[in-house]
Amino acid sequence: xxxxxxxxxxxxxxxxxxxxxxxxxxxxxxxxxxxxxxxxxxxxxxxxxxxxxxxxxxxxxxxxxxxxxxxxxxxxxxxxxxxxxxxxxxxxxxxxxxxxxxxxxxxxxxxxxxxxxxxxxxxxxxxxxxxxxxxxxxxxxxxxxxxxxxxxxxxxxxxxxxxxxxxxxxxxxxxxxxxxxxxxxxxxxxxxxxxxxxxxxxxxxxxxxxxxxxxxxxxxxxxxxxxxxxxxxxxxxxxxxxxxxxxxxxxxxxxxxxxxxxxxxxxxxxxxxxxxxxxxxxxxxxxxxxxxxxxxxxxxxxxxxxxxxxxxxxxxxxxxxxxxxxxxxx
Amino acid sequence: xxxxxxxxxxxxxxxxxxxxxxxxxxxxxxxxxxxxxxxxxxxxxxxxxxxxxxxxxxxxxxxxxxxxxxxxxxxxxxxxxxxxxxxxxxxxxxxxxxxxxxxxxxxxxxxxxxxxxxxxxxxxxxxxxxxxxxxxxxxxxxxxxxxxxxxxxxxxxxxxxxxxxxxxxxxxxxxxxxxxxxxxxxxxxxxxxxxxxxxxxxxxxxxxxxxxxxxxxxxxxxxxxxxxxxxxxxxxxxxxxxxxxxxxxxxxxxxxxxxxxxxxxxxxxxxxxxxxxxxxxxxxxx
Numbered sequence: 218x219x220x221x222x223x224x225x226x227x228x229x230x231x232x233x234x235x236x237x238x239x240x241x242x243x244x245x246x247x248x249x250x251x252x253x254x255x256x257x258x259x260x261x262x263x264x265x266x267x268x269x270x271x272x273x274x275x276x277x278x279x280x281x282x283x284x285x286x287x288x289x290x291x292x293x294x295x296x297x298x299x300x301x302x303x304x305x306x307x308x309x310x311x312x313x314x315x316x317x318x319x320x321x322x323x324x325x326x327x328x329x330x331x332x333x334x335x336x337x338x339x340x341x342x343x344x345x346x347x348x349x350x351x352x353x354x355x356x357x358x359x360x361x362x363x364x365x366x367x368x369x370x371x372x373x374x375x376x377x378x379x380x381x382x383x384x385x386x387x388x389x390x391x392x393x394x395x396x397x398x399x400x401x402x403x404x405x406x407x408x409x410x411x412x413x414x415x416x417x418x419x420x421x422x423x424x425x426x427x428x429x430x431x432x433x434x435x436x437x438x439x440x441x442x443x444x445x446x447x448x449x450x451x452x453x454x455x456x457x458x459x460x461x462x463x464x465x466x467x468x469x470x471x472x473x474x475x476x477x478x479x480x481x482x483x484x485x486x487x488x489x490x491x492x493x494x495x496x497x498x499x500x501x502x503x504x505x506x507x508x509x510x511x512x513x514x515x516x517x518x519x520x521x522x523x524x525x526x527x528x529x530x531x532x533x534x535x536x537x538x539x540x541x542x543x544x545x546x547x
Numbered sequence: 548x549x550x551x552x553x554x555x556x557x558x559x560x561x562x563x564x565x566x567x568x569x570x571x572x573x574x575x576x577x578x579x580x581x582x583x584x585x586x587x588x589x590x591x592x593x594x595x596x597x598x599x600x601x602x603x604x605x606x607x608x609x610x611x612x613x614x615x616x617x618x619x620x621x622x623x624x625x626x627x628x629x630x631x632x633x634x635x636x637x638x639x640x641x642x643x644x645x646x647x648x649x650x651x652x653x654x655x656x657x658x659x660x661x662x663x664x665x666x667x668x669x670x671x672x673x674x675x676x677x678x679x680x681x682x683x684x685x686x687x688x689x690x691x692x693x694x695x696x697x698x699x700x701x702x703x704x705x706x707x708x709x710x711x712x713x714x715x716x717x718x719x720x721x722x723x724x725x726x727x728x729x730x731x732x733x734x735x736x737x738x739x740x741x742x743x744x745x746x747x748x749x750x751x752x753x754x755x756x757x758x759x760x761x762x763x764x765x766x767x768x769x770x771x772x773x774x775x776x777x778x779x780x781x782x783x784x785x786x787x788x789x790x791x792x793x794x795x796x797x798x799x800x801x802x803x804x805x806x807x808x809x810x811x812x813x814x815x816x817x818x819x820x821x822x823x824x825x826x827x828x829x830x831x832x833x
Contacts, residue, residue, distance in 0.1 A: 278640070284639060284640045284643065286643070331823050335826055337580075337639050338576070338582060338639070338778060338782075339778065339822050339826035339827075341582070341639065341643065342774060342775075342778045342818070342819075342822050343819055343822055343823065345771070345774070346815050346818050346819035346822065347819060349771065349811075349815045350812060350815040350816060350819060353809075353811045353812045353815060354812055357808060357809055357812060473647065476644070477644075480640075480644055511655055511658070511659065512655075513651040513652075513654060513655050514651065514652055514655030514656065514659070516648075516651055517647075517648040517649065517650070517651025517652035517653075517654075517655065518648065518652060519648070520644050520645070520647060520648030520651065521630070521645060521648040521649065521652070523644075524634075524641050524644050524645045524648065525630070525633075525645070528637075528641060
């Protein structure tokens with residue numbers, strides 16, 4: 218193989234890695250809540266947590282094509298790990314995050330051996346089954362998890378011994394946003410690496426990837442474990458900033474919500490999920506006066522509309538519009 | 548009644564209900580590979596039709612059953628024409644999302660119209676008591692349920708095995724493209740099968756009220772059971788669905804009766820393990 222053929226894909230990847238103005242503007246805008254809407258910082262921290270969780274799902278669904286209806290399992294393991302650590306007297310947040318990531322990652326690694334072998338309906342059923350199984354197990358093990366009442370007595374120590382979690386959510390949002398940004402950088406590196414390209418290859422045609430010698434199962438196991446770790450970190454931040462963990466962190470509703478956010482924003486684009494999380498969480502906050510059951514009416518309609526009208530989500534629709542605008546004669 | 552026998556009897560009755568709810572989905576999934584998570588919404592519709600006709604208009608219980616069947620079948624045909632039809636070749640994710648959206652809307656609509664309470668239903672007198680036989684007590688309604696399910700199974704199997712329509716359905720389930728190539732109008736066939744399957748679910752929903760109750764969460768709670776039956780039994784296999792429904796029905800009742808502490812864990816565990824070992828289901832061919 219000559220040098221030129223190797224250099225080309227490298228250049229392609231490097232071109233993908235370059236920061237665009239839109240991206241820089243987006244991350245600067247995430248700082249705005251501190252200034253403009255200081256009353257909504259708690260909501261902003263919830264959005265950042267949801268954004269991290271969506272990012273984790275996007276890695277497996279958007280980039281590797283693995284549909285999961287039970288992704289809350291990994292979120293919940295992270296939340297319970299961080300919560301239990303704190304309850305047992307170790308409330309240091311950063312090491313809590315790390316251990317939660319390890320716990321969720323370990324479970325993700327174990328389950329990835331099953332996940333990587335299946336597609337279509339069996340895959341959907343298995344992810345659903347794992348999610349339900351874990352929720353029932355947590356419900357039964359009430360001596361450990363507190364069952365329906367939730368985990369009580371969590372106390373998170375100040376970050377780095379200095380920044381105390383306040384009532385207004387300054388520290389919570391700063392903390393969640395920082396972690397989200399760091400993990401986003403990691404995910405961005407990951408998907409623009411040769412490994413990321415291989416994942417997209419598996420998503421688009423796993424048979425051909427296997428034919429050219431790519432270890433598809435091993436790749437899926439790797440990305441699934443990484444995604445599980447990210448989900449665990451998101452769960453841990455929720456446990457640490459709200460200082461409570463309930464069974465709901467493992468629930469199917471959470472798995473469905475995160476899927477809705479990702480689809481709403483657009484899969485396989487990293488920013489799609491973040492945008493979806495913002496739109497979804499803000500809308501839910503605005504309509505929170507509504508009975509939750511009526512809220513699901515609108516979510517259901519939204520889902521149908523997204524799938525029927527803009528199958529690639531908001532970002533997909535947006536990029537289609539801009540491409541059309543550019544292609545149109547002046 | 549000795550516990551073991553009572554558990555078996557209740558389990559079988561519950562299993563027949565699950566079978567009625569899921570057999571339609573099994574056949575349509577096997578034929579079109581369309582993941583219809585809204586299947587239990589049709590069942591719920593059937594249930595609410597029965598409740599409305601009985602409590603609002605004073606119909607007899609038996610008169611409402613065909614109405615439940617027809618209402619669910621009609622609703623499913625409407626949705627199939629408007630939405631589902633366009634998504635047969637879409638990814639499974641899109642199918643899931645579309646149908647989950649319909650589930651959410653149906654749950655909210657049911658809660659809006661009927662509230663979130665359990666709906667009462669007044670059975671005719673002869674279905675309310677129990678029947679003594681060989682020193683054992685049998686709840687009349689459960690016997691009735693089992694009889695209905697057996698009847699429907701016989702009719703279904705006979706239709707599938709002996710009629711021209713049944714042969715076409717089997718051909719389409721086995722190999723959709725080949726069936727098309729042979730000149731079978733798979734789209735029309737599918738629309739009919741879809742309507743019949745959803746109608747059976749509607750009937751199941753109506754029959755379920757007295758056994759498991761009816762509230763807006765029905766569309767969701769039983770969706771999971773139905774999916775378990777379908778994927779464990781194998782797509783497109785009536786015998787497989789029946790066996791899986793019995794297994795699940797007896798297993799669920801027995802689990803809740805003997806080991807309440809781990810209740811549903813057992814069911815989910817068995818399902819996950821079974822699908823891991825046999826992704827096409829116990830009786831699945833594909």
